[in-house]
Amino acid sequence: MSLEAHLQQAVLLKKVVDAIKDLCKDVNFDCSEKGLQVQSMDSSHVALVSLLLRESAFSEFKCERPTSLGMNVDSLSKILKMCSPSDTLKIRWQGGADTVSFQCEGGEDRIADFDLKLMQIESEHMEIPEQHYKVVARLPSSEFQRICRDLREFGETMQVKASKEGITFSVQGDMGAGNVLLKPREADKLEDKVSLTVHEPVTATFALRYLVNFSKAAPLCGSVELGLGPDAPLLVKYDLENSDNGHMQFYLAPKIDE
Amino acid sequence: MSLEAHLQQAVLLKKVVDAIKDLCKDVNFDCSEKGLQVQSMDSSHVALVSLLLRESAFSEFKCERPTSLGMNVDSLSKILKMCSPSDTLKIRWQGGADTVSFQCEGGEDRIADFDLKLMQIESEHMEIPEQHYKVVARLPSSEFQRICRDLREFGETMQVKASKEGITFSVQGDMGAGNVLLKPREADKLEDKVSLTVHEPVTATFALRYLVNFSKAAPLCGSVELGLGPDAPLLVKYDLENSDNGHMQFYLAPKIDE
Amino acid sequence: MSLEAHLQQAVLLKKVVDAIKDLCKDVNFDCSEKGLQVQSMDSSHVALVSLLLRESAFSEFKCERPTSLGMNVDSLSKILKMCSPSDTLKIRWQGGADTVSFQCEGGEDRIADFDLKLMQIESEHMEIPEQHYKVVARLPSSEFQRICRDLREFGETMQVKASKEGITFSVQGDMGAGNVLLKPREADKLEDKVSLTVHEPVTATFALRYLVNFSKAAPLCGSVELGLGPDAPLLVKYDLENSDNGHMQFYLAPKIDE
Numbered sequence: 001m002s003l004e005a006h007l008q009q010a011v012l013l014k015k016v017v018d019a020i021k022d023l024c025k026d027v028n029f030d031c032s033e034k035g036l037q038v039q040s041m042d043s044s045h046v047a048l049v050s051l052l053l054r055e056s057a058f059s060e061f062k063c064e065r066p067t068s069l070g071m072n073v074d075s076l077s078k079i080l081k082m083c084s085p086s087d088t089l090k091i092r093w094q095g096g097a098d099t100v101s102f103q104c105e106g107g108e109d110r111i112a113d114f115d116l117k118l119m120q121i122e123s124e125h126m127e128i129p130e131q132h133y134k135v136v137a138r139l140p141s142s143e144f145q146r147i148c149r150d151l152r153e154f155g156e157t158m159q160v161k162a163s164k165e166g167i168t169f170s171v172q173g174d175m176g177a178g179n180v181l182l183k184p185r186e187a188d189k190l191e192d193k194v195s196l197t198v199h200e201p202v203t204a205t206f207a208l209r210y211l212v213n214f215s216k217a218a219p220l221c222g223s224v225e226l227g228l229g230p231d232a233p234l235l236v237k238y239d240l241e242n243s244d245n246g247h248m249q250f251y252l253a254p255k256i257d258e
Numbered sequence: 259m260s261l262e263a264h265l266q267q268a269v270l271l272k273k274v275v276d277a278i279k280d281l282c283k284d285v286n287f288d289c290s291e292k293g294l295q296v297q298s299m300d301s302s303h304v305a306l307v308s309l310l311l312r313e314s315a316f317s318e319f320k321c322e323r324p325t326s327l328g329m330n331v332d333s334l335s336k337i338l339k340m341c342s343p344s345d346t347l348k349i350r351w352q353g354g355a356d357t358v359s360f361q362c363e364g365g366e367d368r369i370a371d372f373d374l375k376l377m378q379i380e381s382e383h384m385e386i387p388e389q390h391y392k393v394v395a396r397l398p399s400s401e402f403q404r405i406c407r408d409l410r411e412f413g414e415t416m417q418v419k420a421s422k423e424g425i426t427f428s429v430q431g432d433m434g435a436g437n438v439l440l441k442p443r444e445a446d447k448l449e450d451k452v453s454l455t456v457h458e459p460v461t462a463t464f465a466l467r468y469l470v471n472f473s474k475a476a477p478l479c480g481s482v483e484l485g486l487g488p489d490a491p492l493l494v495k496y497d498l499e500n501s502d503n504g505h506m507q508f509y510l511a512p513k514i515d516e
Numbered sequence: 517m518s519l520e521a522h523l524q525q526a527v528l529l530k531k532v533v534d535a536i537k538d539l540c541k542d543v544n545f546d547c548s549e550k551g552l553q554v555q556s557m558d559s560s561h562v563a564l565v566s567l568l569l570r571e572s573a574f575s576e577f578k579c580e581r582p583t584s585l586g587m588n589v590d591s592l593s594k595i596l597k598m599c600s601p602s603d604t605l606k607i608r609w610q611g612g613a614d615t616v617s618f619q620c621e622g623g624e625d626r627i628a629d630f631d632l633k634l635m636q637i638e639s640e641h642m643e644i645p646e647q648h649y650k651v652v653a654r655l656p657s658s659e660f661q662r663i664c665r666d667l668r669e670f671g672e673t674m675q676v677k678a679s680k681e682g683i684t685f686s687v688q689g690d691m692g693a694g695n696v697l698l699k700p701r702e703a704d705k706l707e708d709k710v711s712l713t714v715h716e717p718v719t720a721t722f723a724l725r726y727l728v729n730f731s732k733a734a735p736l737c738g739s740v741e742l743g744l745g746p747d748a749p750l751l752v753k754y755d756l757e758n759s760d761n762g763h764m765q766f767y768l769a770p771k772i773d774e
């Protein structure tokens with residue numbers, strides 16, 4: 001057995017897959033003793049998706065030697081729809097096999113399994129250089145999703161402007177111009193907080209259609225982290241419940257005004 | 259500042275706009291010291307929409323001189339989707355400006371605003387003569403909506419027949435003929451009541467597609483008032499929560515049988 | 517009056533009609549002193565639908581002499597949408613009339629009625645021979661619906677394999693191969709149980725699109741019964757709440773492998 005990975009809750013992988021479903025068609029799951037990793041450009045080769053599921057996220061994890069398993073994201077999503085939220089999930093791959101097996105159990109008397117055909121996907125390994133962001137903002141992930149969706153109605157492009165006073169999301173279009181301003185906000189629950197770490201104020205502009213897709217990862221984590229720098233790609237990051245277990249990251253290059 | 263109007267609950271304007279969204283494309287908001295008013299034919303020039311938001315509906319209202327602000331209803335609806343149900347709304351227009359500003363606040367740490375471009379809309383001011391209806395019926399607005407929707411499945415035209423005994427909504431079509439009869443009904447809550455004030459029994463016929471659209475205003479008020487007269491337009495009226503604050507009225511000419 | 521049938525709850529007929537709506541276009545309701553019966557091939561002449569509503573299902577039932585009333589299922593569904601879940605329903609047909617009347621009452625102050633035009637439908641009376649199934653399986657109807665829907669995503673055909681150990685539903689397609697295994701399961705509520713009566717293990721293959729449609733009858737009954745035999749049609753059976761009152765049965769011929 002070259003890979004054996006058990007998740008206590010199948011729903012974790014389900015949320016991960018749903019989060020990238022509208023961005024990527026086929027992806028490589030890079031397996032190593034450290035866990036599972038996906039790095040992929042979105043279908044239009046503009047945004048970068050980076051998932052890390054550390055071995056600690058699994059109740060059992062064994063990977064004999066590093067390997068890349070290419071899967072169709074849509075198929076994966078259909079397989080995971082067979083799992084109930086509380087089901088456990090076992091992923092198994094025998095070295096050399098052309099299928100990977102997903103087995104999902106809810107109690108002892110219901111077992112659903114699927115042998116998914118693997119694909120050869122050309123993998124362009126990307127080195128993501130560690131960034132030192134001028135601004136790191138943390139806000140409720142549902143709020144971020146709502147802002148992206150609301151502003152998407154008015155235009156294609158969103159300007160983000162962050163300073164110590166707050167973070168403003170702006171749009172301009174045929175109907176007029178709109179802004180949503182969030183000020184830093186204390187709260188009991190981490191996911192209700194708005195916090196800003198500002199080394200230098202930043203203003204940058206991004207394509208809304210990607211942000212709308214990134215923000216669909218909201219079910220993964222109550223809060224989202226945005227990393228901003230001048231002329232740097234935007235980082236949109238969701239921790240997996242326990243941040244030690246990994247994260248889902250999206251990167252998007254800024255739009256440069258002519 | 260030529261207009262400054264604050265609503266305690268943005269949701270009121272949201273419901274109003276949703277109620278006319280499927281009928282009118284662009285409308286003039288006529289502002290005066292009395293409040294805001296919309297009078298508009300529907301896009302097919304068959305039905306008449308008449309909205310009155312009295313200044314008492316606003317927590318603050320100032321209008322220096324009467325003016326007409328032309329807006330696209332769909333844009334307005336998108337702007338108001340940015341407001342949460344409990345948000346406050348501030349509408350501002352500076353004399354002469356070509357945009358009107360909507361600012362929606364939920365607490366102090368989230369402010370969404372939008373500057374909507376104004377439009378020139380030819381306004382045909384209509385005098386709606388005070389009618390003395392032969393029948394005034396009051397019924398639950400959700401019931402009215404359901405009847406219109408259900409009967410719409412069977413035909414294009416609805417006959418309304420009202421007497422002291424009750425009000426009957428009828429339809430005829432290829433599948434057959436159907437009726438819904440409501441009898442006067444006492445109830446604790448006003449919105450559950452069915453009451454009929456009948457000076458003279460009335461029978462009249464109307465195009466269902468408009469009634470279905472009117473009845474979408476149900477979220478504005480738990481009960482709806484129908485005014486009927488022989489050969490007179492039908493009145494469909496929704497009070498704004500507190501009826502002193504205004505109302506939403508629809509008028510529809512009857513169909514004359516040949 | 518040739519037929520007078522009263523149902524305490526209109527919703528029973530509503531569920532029945534919804535269950536056959538996607539299978540049959542026009543059907544004959546065969547009325548006799550025993551109750552109402554529908555036997556019809558589905559529109560593609562592959563599956564057989566058999567409904568029995570015994571006279572005991574009605575609070576009042578009178579049928580002077582056997583007759584067949586041909587109705588359009590879609591129209592019937594629209595009429596029954598006029599009924600609230602707790603409404604009573606009265607079905608009336610006067611011998612020789614070309615319409616059948618449905619009257620649905622919720623309390624005394626709301627009466628909806630519809631005179632549905634009858635149709636002449638060529639009725640091919642089918643004798644369904646009593647089958648002695650090698651396997652009779654009983655499982656939660658919602659579970660059966662979910663399995664059919666989930667597997668439908670992967671292929672056109674489902675293999676059912678039943679033995680004393682359990683029942684396995686399998687599919688094969690371009691993405692790979694999947695199975696759902698249910699083992700016998702005790703439970704307090706009948707509708708949570710999985711039970712298998714096995715005279716001889718059976719393996720048979722069926723077209724999933726019909727099974728998906730059959731399984732929509734789930735609201736009729738918490739559990740569903742499957743009858744299987746080698747080379748025999750599959751029986752999918754839903755009792756009406758009280759099984760003495762009748763049942764809804766679907767039959768589907770197996771796919772023969774070449």
